[in-house]
Amino acid sequence: MRDRYAKLEKLREIGVDPYAYSFDPSHSLARAKTEFEVLESEEGETDAGEGPHVELPGVRVAGRILSYRDLGGSAFAHVGDADGRIQIHLKKNVLGEDGAALMELLDLGDWIGVEGDIFRTRRGEVTVRVTSLDLLSKTLRPLPFGKEEVLESGERIVHSGFSDLAQRYRQRYADLAVNPEVREVFRLRTRLTTELRRWLDDRGFIEVETPVLQPLYGGALARPFTTHHHSLDQQMYLRIADELYLKRLIVGNMDRVYEIGHDFRNEGIDRTHNPEFTMLELYYAYADYRDVMELTETLVSDVVTAVAGTTEFEWDGNTIDLAAPWRRISWAEAFSEHTGLDVVESTTEELTEAVKRSGREDADGLSRVQLLDSLFSSHVEDGIIHPTFVYDHPIEMSPLAKPTRGNPAFAERFEAIVCGFELVNAFSELNDPLDQWRRFADQAQLRAAGDDEAMVIDEDYVRALEYGMPPTGGFGMGVDRLVMLVTGQTSIRDVVLFPVLRPEEVE
RNA sequence: GCGCCGUUAGCUCAAUUGGCAGAGCAACUGACUCUUAAUCAGUAGGUUCGGGGUUCGACUCCCUGACGGCGCACCA
Numbered sequence: 057m058r059d060r061y062a063k064l065e066k067l068r069e070i071g072v073d074p075y076a077y078s079f080d081p082s083h084s085l086a087r088a089k090t091e092f093e094v095l096e097s098e099e100g101e102t103d104a105g106e107g108p109h110v111e112l113p114g115v116r117v118a119g120r121i122l123s124y125r126d127l128g129g130s131a132f133a134h135v136g137d138a139d140g141r142i143q144i145h146l147k148k149n150v151l152g153e154d155g156a157a158l159m160e161l162l163d164l165g166d167w168i169g170v171e172g173d174i175f176r177t178r179r180g181e182v183t184v185r186v187t188s189l190d191l192l193s194k195t196l197r198p199l200p201f202g203k204e205e206v207l208e209s210g211e212r213i214v215h216s217g218f219s220d221l222a223q224r225y226r227q228r229y230a231d232l233a234v235n236p237e238v239r240e241v242f243r244l245r246t247r248l249t250t251e252l253r254r255w256l257d258d259r260g261f262i263e264v265e266t267p268v269l270q271p272l273y274g275g276a277l278a279r280p281f282t283t284h285h286h287s288l289d290q291q292m293y294l295r296i297a298d299e300l301y302l303k304r305l306i307v308g309n310m311d312r313v314y315e316i317g318h319d320f321r322n323e324g325i326d327r328t329h330n331p332e333f334t335m336l337e338l339y340y341a342y343a344d345y346r347d348v349m350e351l352t353e354t355l356v357s358d359v360v361t362a363v364a365g366t367t368e369f370e371w372d373g374n375t376i377d378l379a380a381p382w383r384r385i386s387w388a389e390a391f392s393e394h395t396g397l398d399v400v401e402s403t404t405e406e407l408t409e410a411v412k413r414s415g416r417e418d419a420d421g422l423s424r425v426q427l428l429d430s431l432f433s434s435h436v437e438d439g440i441i442h443p444t445f446v447y448d449h450p451i452e453m454s455p456l457a458k459p460t461r462g463n464p465a466f467a468e469r470f471e472a473i474v475c476g477f478e479l480v481n482a483f484s485e486l487n488d489p490l491d492q493w494r495r496f497a498d499q500a501q502l503r504a505a506g507d508d509e510a511m512v513i514d515e516d517y518v519r520a521l522e523y524g525m526p527p528t529g530g531f532g533m534g535v536d537r538l539v540m541l542v543t544g545q546t547s548i549r550d551v552v553l554f555p556v557l558r559p560e561e562v563e
Numbered sequence: 564g565c566g567c568c569g570u571u572a573g574c575u576c577a578a579u580u581g582g583c584a585g586a587g588c589a590a591c592u593g594a595c596u597c598u599u600a601a602u603c604a605g606u607a608g609g610u611u612c613g614g615g616g617u618u619c620g621a622c623u624c625c626c627u628g629a630c631g632g633c634g635c636a637c638c639a
Contacts, residue, residue, distance in 0.1 A: 059591065127595055127598060128596065130595095132599065143598085148596075164590095198589065200575090201589075203588060213600085214600095217574080296639095429639085
């Protein structure tokens with residue numbers, strides 16, 4: 057870095073501002089290249105060095121220097137921007153004295169703007185013959201570039217690239233700058249959320265924003281992040297779910313609503329859990345959970361097709377197909393199939409025994425619900441690879457869902473499970489205020505008994521239900537997890553730009 | 564929280580049994596005006612993650628701490 061500080065001084069000495077104020081490109085790098093190729097095909101021959109000499113004159117482009125090959129009197133470099141790269145040819149006798157002096161002071165990573173004509177070199181690469189060179193921003197810290205090889209097939213091989221995971225997450229800016237495939241993951245992520253919105257907007261859903269900072273948390277079973285509002289002198293929480301606010305909107309005659317936003321859960325971190333994650337929740341009037349199942353499989357299947365052109369994905373060694381329809385199996389059936397136990401008939405002692413056998417030592421203190429949940433996660437969920445709706449959960453596990461018609465020990469709820477993790481959770485939403493009150497009361501009892509993930513009573517929410525909520529279906533979907541499936545990433549950290557990490561000291 | 568593995572130059576990695584800490588790329592100096600993992604000649608670059616210990620001697624062995632990966636546990 058010391059060398060680069062010296063270059064800063066030299067730049068100022070020769071009258072170059074190392075941090076320019078602006079530049080006005082005529083083309084993005086990708087467009088410049090494409091436009092040249094179109095021109096070439098219109099004018100005939102494209103054979104390198106043969107045929108008519110085609111040029112696209114007067115192009116102004118900008119980007120970061122990715123590679124540099126100094127040949128003395130001239131140099132070749134690759135310049136990259138957000139989604140393209142192009143080779144440039146710098147010649148000292150063309151650039152003149154000032155330009156030549158500037159060339160001497162360039163480093164990998166520097167931002168430059170150039171003007172010139174595009175031609176194809178003898179070796180066949182589309183290249184800008186630079187007539188004017190501007191430094192836009194000097195790089196003081198060397199970027200961790202690898203050496204790059206592009207095979208005839210167009211495949212890009214990086215040698216000794218930037219691969220230390222911790223560093224890549226902490227210095228995502230450097231990761232993005234040198235690893236275009238990382239940029240591609242996040243570009244695809246954005247296309248996916250854009251398509252989700254388009255799909256929902258087309259069907260009359262409206263996007264809303266509900267509070268992230270809440271006086272009470274609810275809508276899921278999880279520990280919250282807690283904070284304090286000074287002037288109200290009140291405990292506040294970061295939301296763990298959007299659910300209760302969105303359903304208040306259904307009460308308020310907003311028939312179809314959705315929200316894409318961050319939820320926060322104060323739980324462990326692993327490859328499918330980041331404490332802050334993106335949830336899509338939607339609710340619509342007059343629907344039950346069967347309707348939501350159809351909506352779910354259609355939505356996912358349509359949206360992934362729109363962004364990836366396929367519903368088939370390779371993920372962690374499995375090939376999965378997200379095309380509708382998805383398999384359906386009842387919770388009780390899946391449970392007895394994989395554990396050999398009956399949900400209703402089994403005694404709490406039998407369940408406790410089974411949990412202990414599955415390797416968990418704290419089984420004795422657990423409630424029946426926790427036992428069932430524990431067995432389900434360890435025996436059933438992990439084994440489900442292909443998209444599957446598991447429906448009709450035990451009602452004690454589902455305090456916001458209507459009882460299953462004709463079978464009130466269960467609730468009209470489903471989870472969509474793919475590759476061993478939960479992608480979607482949905483209900484026929486409970487709209488009976490008296491029943492909802494009883495369910496909250498049951499949760500309060502669990503809480504009193506020491507289950508710190510049980511729900512807290514939300515009296516205002518019950519008041520809203522008293523005003524009447526129509527029959528409603530709704531779901532919550534883990535957007536990060538869908539992005540993981542579509543991009544083939546097996547860690548949520550690879551689809552979150554700045555994942556939660558332990559703090560470090562910056563040198 | 565528990566277990567296993569890891570942390571060496573800016574980046575990617577070596578270092579035999581405990582015996583002089585090395586390479587490629589990047590950087591720097593020089594040569595070269597169609598190169599593309601450019602090439603050629605040379606130079607410099609280190610608190611071997613931190614702290615403690617064993618030893619004549621520690622990158623290497625022991626203890627401890629930090630950070631990371633994987634697995635388990637927790638977790639809609």
